[in-house]
Amino acid sequence: MRSGVMTRRFTVEEYHRMVEAGILGEDDRVELIEGELLEMSPISSRHAACVKRLTVLLFERGGRRFLVSIQDPIRLGERSEPVPDLALLRPRADFYASAHPGPEDVWLVIEVAETSGAYDRERKLPLYGRAGIPETWVVDLEREEVVVGRDPSPEGYRTLCIARRGETLAPLAFPDLTLSVDEILG
Secondary structure (H helix, E strand, C coil), X not given: CECCECCCCCCHHHHHHHHHCCCCCCCCCEEEECCEEEECCCCCHHHHHHHHHHHHHHHHHHCCCXXXXXXXXXXXXXXXXXXXXXXXECCCCCCCCCCXXXXXXXXXXXXXXXXXXXXXXXXXXXXXXXXXXXXXXXXXXXXXXXXXXXEEECCEEEEEEEEECCCEECCCCCCCCCEEHHHHHC
């Protein structure tokens, strides 16, 4: 406690109850990260275009081997439920109607960042790694690069690399699904 001020951290259940009670609306752009309720940046047209481009590329090249989740929550434990821009999920007959996917359901998370690059690299990338998600890409539109995190551990990803224009990437789970950084960035 600092100077009589306390921070209140929320659980995923409390977060969902706030939505059910109407405190938060379904369209509010917030996500729960390590117990903190954070407002997400507005989506620019450039950011939206990148998400659409990636969606088309993944659908066209991936077939029915995975589900492409677009700006949907992933539950990472009791205190985190981020909303990544894209995720490749294990197919499930109910399309996750019974519950949001957890780390065991996710092959790849993709975050697209225009103004939030530092936040996504420094806070969200390690969060996904600590949760055990096998791979995360942060598409940084400002720097024109894709930061790739692999080999998750309790501290975050053990392996980080950067792909730039002229290079290609493929998800670990689908090595035949090759994307060029130029295609991703547009």
